[in-house]
Amino acid sequence: MFSKWYKWDSVPEERIFFILIPWISQEEFYLKFTELGLDEDILKAVKDSGYEEATPIQSETIPSTLAGKDIIGQAQTGTGKTAAFGLPILQNIDVNNPNIQAIIVSPTRELAAQTQSEIFRLGKYKKAKVQVVYGGADIRRQINSLKSHPQIVVGTPGRLLDHIGRKTIRLDHVKTLVLDEADDMLDMGFLPDIEKIIEQTPSDRQTLLFSATMPAPIKKVGVKFMTDPHQITVKSKELTADSVEQYYIRSKEFEKFDVLTRIIDVQNPELSLVFGRTKRRVDEVAKGLTLRGYNAAGIHGDLTQQRRMSILKQFRDGELDILVATDVAARGLDISGVTHVYNYDIPQDPESYVHRIGRTGRAGAKGVSVTFVTNWEMDYLRDVEQLTKKRMLPLKPPTEEEAFAGRAAEAEEKVQALVKKTKVETFSDQADRLLEQYDAKTLVAALLSEETKSDASETKVKITPERPLPRKKGGKGGYRGNGGHRGGNGNGRRNGNGGRGGHSKWRGDKDKDRGGYNRGNRDRNDRNRGGNGNRSGKPQSGNRSSSKRNFVIKEH
Ligand SMILES: Nc1ncnc2c1ncn2[C@@H]1O[C@H](COP(=O)(O)OP(=O)(O)OP(=O)(O)O)[C@@H](O)[C@H]1O
Numbered sequence: 244m245f246s247k248w249y250k251w252d253s254v255p256e257e258r259i260f261f262i263l264i265p266w267i268s269q270e271e272f273y274l275k276f277t278e279l280g281l282d283e284d285i286l287k288a289v290k291d292s293g294y295e296e297a298t299p300i301q302s303e304t305i306p307s308t309l310a311g312k313d314i315i316g317q318a319q320t321g322t323g324k325t326a327a328f329g330l331p332i333l334q335n336i337d338v339n340n341p342n343i344q345a346i347i348v349s350p351t352r353e354l355a356a357q358t359q360s361e362i363f364r365l366g367k368y369k370k371a372k373v374q375v376v377y378g379g380a381d382i383r384r385q386i387n388s389l390k391s392h393p394q395i396v397v398g399t400p401g402r403l404l405d406h407i408g409r410k411t412i413r414l415d416h417v418k419t420l421v422l423d424e425a426d427d428m429l430d431m432g433f434l435p436d437i438e439k440i441i442e443q444t445p446s447d448r449q450t451l452l453f454s455a456t457m458p459a460p461i462k463k464v465g466v467k468f469m470t471d472p473h474q475i476t477v478k479s480k481e482l483t484a485d486s487v488e489q490y491y492i493r494s495k496e497f498e499k500f501d502v503l504t505r506i507i508d509v510q511n512p513e514l515s516l517v518f519g520r521t522k523r524r525v526d527e528v529a530k531g532l533t534l535r536g537y538n539a540a541g542i543h544g545d546l547t548q549q550r551r552m553s554i555l556k557q558f559r560d561g562e563l564d565i566l567v568a569t570d571v572a573a574r575g576l577d578i579s580g581v582t583h584v585y586n587y588d589i590p591q592d593p594e595s596y597v598h599r600i601g602r603t604g605r606a607g608a609k610g611v612s613v614t615f616v617t618n619w620e621m622d623y624l625r626d627v628e629q630l631t632k633k634r635m636l637p638l639k640p641p642t643e644e645e646a647f648a649g650r651a652a653e654a655e656e657k658v659q660a661l662v663k664k665t666k667v668e669t670f671s672d673q674a675d676r677l678l679e680q681y682d683a684k685t686l687v688a689a690l691l692s693e694e695t696k697s698d699a700s701e702t703k704v705k706i707t708p709e710r711p712l713p714r715k716k717g718g719k720g721g722y723r724g725n726g727g728h729r730g731g732n733g734n735g736r737r738n739g740n741g742g743r744g745g746h747s748k749w750r751g752d753k754d755k756d757r758g759g760y761n762r763g764n765r766d767r768n769d770r771n772r773g774g775n776g777n778r779s780g781k782p783q784s785g786n787r788s789s790s791k792r793n794f795v796i797k798e799h
Pocket residue numbers: 244245293294295296297298301318319320321322323324325326454455574575576577601605606
């Protein structure tokens with residue numbers, strides 16, 4: 244499945260151990276699952292999951308993690324970081340010990356549920372008890388389940404602190420603490436909660452930080468919680484998954500929606516994610532898409548948890564074609580079959596771009612991303628490219644003729660599928676009569692016309708304009724560069740089926756009741772991550788400026 248991995252590298256860093264590996268060929272170098280020191284009951288579950296070879300991040304981190312080392316693991320999106328920390332945790336726990344021995348902290352509820360589900364699956368033969376706790380779900384039910392003494396708990400910071408406060412979760416026997424999406428967890432919005440959680444764990448615990456992105460100032464914050472950390476970075480040419488074709492499209496704010504529907508017509512995605520900057524944006528775009536006949540729904544932090552989970556489940560099951568979301572869905576979510584990611588609004592942080600487009604092109608699959616950018620925002624695009632070390636290709640907004648060609652091609656596919664399941668005998672007489680009156684081409688054209696979606700732009704949709712991102716200080720905004728549409732040629736249309744896998748990992752979503760005790764504003768759905776400090780006391784790099792931070796509301 245993972246056909247192409249890149250060279251392993253370790254990044255020397257002050258106060259971080261780094262390991263020098265003598266050069267040997269890649270194939271010889273990566274260890275197989277069976278060579279990683281994992282027990283039989285774990286290997287059996289790995290095999291059941293269909294994993295044949297360990298991914299580089301797994302091969303590199305599992306032995307050191309098993310040995311109890313503190314690890315910073317950085318590897319591209321969709322490369323199996325969950326199992327990289329999950330498998331050694333499973334191996335190291337004692338199922339006869341009733342205490343919580345490992346704690347995994349996740350930034351969003353949906354990600355916490357997914358992680359619980361994956362680790363539970365990998366620990367089935369070991370009979371490990373893995374529980375998830377997150378806000379927006381009935382705390383009493385969580386308390387009841389905690390009475391069964393899980394050895395591993397996955398949770399969002401606010402709800403974990405609620406449980407700690409109630410003494411329904413005790414962390415004094417924790418051997419391993421994981422911050423998944425560590426750079427997000429150590430950023431200002433979460434840091435105070437994370438510090439409180441860490442304070443509850445023994446000082447000789449093992450600390451693991453994992454993420455696809457790890458800005459240096461944030462890493463410095465993390466290192467303060469670690470002992471002799473080893474950084475293991477799976478270095479590739481680019482920071483983004485190399486299986487994602489990345490495009491951008493320059494568009495005026497008021498034209499974006501029509502361009503989006505045309506591009507969807509042209510590219511005909513199997514499953515796609517559309518990221519918007521605000522909740523209003525997500526609501527309006529989802530509604531507009533539905534009005535124009537697309538099978539879409541939106542999620543953001545103002546929806547009930549039950550609704551969030553149920554929309555995600557529909558999307559995962561292929562009952563929804565387009566999921567519109569705020570950054571609440573940007574990190575960690577593993578939804579197989581997502582072929583396209585559309586950034587209706589360019590994200591303000593380049594790291595966020597990496598995570599958003601990382602929802603496609605996972606586990607070796609192919610993906611396409613298209614980022615809308617207004618003239619004012621071109622400097623943000625260049626910042627993204629600087630981080631990812633990859634240039635996005637420009638795309639022209641499709642014309643109505645191109646969009647029509649896309650819709651007609653989709654109709655053609657539908658007719659082909661119809662032909663395959665049609666029993667000719669059933670309509671033999673009618674077919675003969677029609678063929679006497681009309682030639683075959685006219686009949687087929689009539690059928691195609693019936694199956695072709697109408698021009699979406701005929702249905703007027705009004706999307707409230709959002710303020711563009713603030714212009715960068717010293718940047719030349721949209722007037723920089725060579726301007727205009729540089730005439731990209733590919734339309735990124737995917738042929739083939741995009742491989743929508745049927746396996747559902749949303750098994751952790753059983754606690755759907757709302758309510759329960761929620762202290763203060765913990766686990767709030769929206770975190771305005773204003774403020775510009777960071778614990779390292781050093782200024783953050785230019786593109787993480789405070790003015791930008793105040794602008795966008797981040798949700799968890
Ligand atoms: N060794 C393996 N072989 C094949 N598939 C694997 C392997 N390990 C994990 N996977 C699958 O790869 C997919 C991506 O894994 P995972 O969600 O852990 O990625 P990640 O690196 O955490 O990504 P992100 O940075 O987006 O959080 C999952 O569907 C997982 O089941």
